[in-house]
Amino acid sequence: MRHRKTLKTGVELDVFDKGKGEAVLYLHGFVGFSEQDAFVEPVTSGHRLIAPTHPGYGDAPVPKWLDSTADAAFIYWSLLDELEIDSFHLVGSALGGWIATEMATMSPDRVKSLTLVSPVGVKLGARDALDIPDLYKLSNEDLYQAFFSDKTDATFDPDSMSDEEVVAFIRSREAVALYAWEPWMHNPKLRHRIPRIAVDTVLARGAEDKIVAKWYADGFAELFPNATRTEIAGAGHDLLHDAPDELAKLVMQRLGSR
């Protein structure tokens, strides 16, 4: 289950760790990880789900030297090394998809399958337009709604949230700024490293995603030697919170491959 782990490097990480069997590393999106039963139950029946909280989210201290998704990727490799997990299925959503892609470029042979859900991290479009909309130009209400499809009631109402939940929201905004402020939502080097990732890759996107556009997901997938695209009807940007059962289905299809 969730616990604070101190790595040999001194980095403190909050890690959700549940189940036995083949390992699945799940890297959460802009919204932090939370134990959605519809996702956790199916995946942990017969598999081991490891879901760290990205540094900057939660209340673990943020390493002073950390300011990029590649830094997070190295931290997660250290985590896997210490857990003695050699190979695993890698799943990442949005910001977590960016970190997952960074990880896969570093040590592609240890990744059994790669599943990216509405990932960010590369620059594909024109120089004079943002590929990913500027989330910091949205009010909290609009930002919150952008994570969900219209079918979901996603009213941002701090009054109905606990202090802990409000702080988590504030910290998530701070953490995304730390990772993605400049260049906005991408690492210019990453697209040139992606060809190293030969493993079967699925790049999925909720068809109602208001943050990652379809053209962006299509173009992102084309950078990989072996990627297929899938659109999930009716789902919004953050599958873990908007359509956790769909996320579980997507991941279960990948397990046992290779």
Add this chain to the structure above:
Amino acid sequence: MRVWHFSETAYPYLPPAEDYDSIRITLPNRYFDPVKGAELYNRYLDEWLIAEDEGLDIIVNEHHQTATCIDPAAPLILSALARQSTKARLLILGNPLANRKNPVRVAEEMAMVDVLSEGRLDVGFVRGVPYEVLPANSNPARMNERMWEAIDLINEAFTRHDGPFSFEGDFFHFRNVNIWPRPYQQPTPPIWVSSTSPGGARQIGARGYRLATFLTGFDGTRKVYDSYREGWRAAGLGDDVPTDRLSYSGMVYCADTEEEAYKGAEKLLWYVTSNKVPGHLANPPGYVPTAANLQIMRGAEHPLKAFQQKPSVENAIEKGIMFAGTPDQVYGQFKRMYDYVGGFGNFLMMGQAGFLEHDETVAGVKKFAREVYPRLQADFPGTRVSGY
């Protein structure tokens, strides 16, 4: 007491506020008429020089992508003033260091103005207000850390004179720092840092730099100064904190009658009332600590916010953010503030704002300079020790 004339160099000729979402960051520059802009620049420069003639010193600032301040490069306006003025001290408050990618360039600019003005520079460093991070594309995470590292680097650049040195910090990396010119004043021009929070003031006090705080009113200012004095003493700089380390800034309009003064003062309120900015642009992630953001989400408001809903000259005077009236009244208001906060040796006078026209500005400045300032200089010398 030194008093410094300040204009934020506003461009006030805007459509009604209902027609735009934000006066900062997103307001299209089609609303800026370059011909009117040229008149304004020259007018504001003239007013600084008139203030100098009246015995006041000069302060300039900068903001970006906003109609509230059309000086996006304070060193440029300062260099014009360095050439045109002859005796006033020139305070830049300040260089937004968390948003400047090259602190060595800042050191060069400041040394140059100091030399050009023959040692009249007071150099101010600021983190940069929250509205500045988007225009600068500056990461709001770790701004304080960047600012302090940049100040350290600039200080070294000012004071090391034996050829190149290297600097490899957490944020800034230079293999060859060797500025030409070096500052006129030795070892450095007086260094100022601004803060409106007790936490920031403590750090400034611990380093012995001059502190500037703006529109913090009676209680806010008192807390900020208390923290500065605590920081100063805890760092072992001595028991006595000279008042010339502390400054306050508020709006001032002085005239022969209260009625006339309030007419001018009314126009100065533009300063606080014309600041329409949506919350998410005014409070970027990480700019204030998480705990403070929780308080904001729970309904806590900036002290000025309530005032902005119901602005009036009387209310502003009551809050200690404005000093307006006859010379006697203005002197009395100053004394009340001075005594309440434990004294300050500098006052940054917002004597021009928004639609306060040239003649009105000059009349207010002259009345203050001639009939209030001499009394402040006599009664509150900068050599006094601050405290209660």
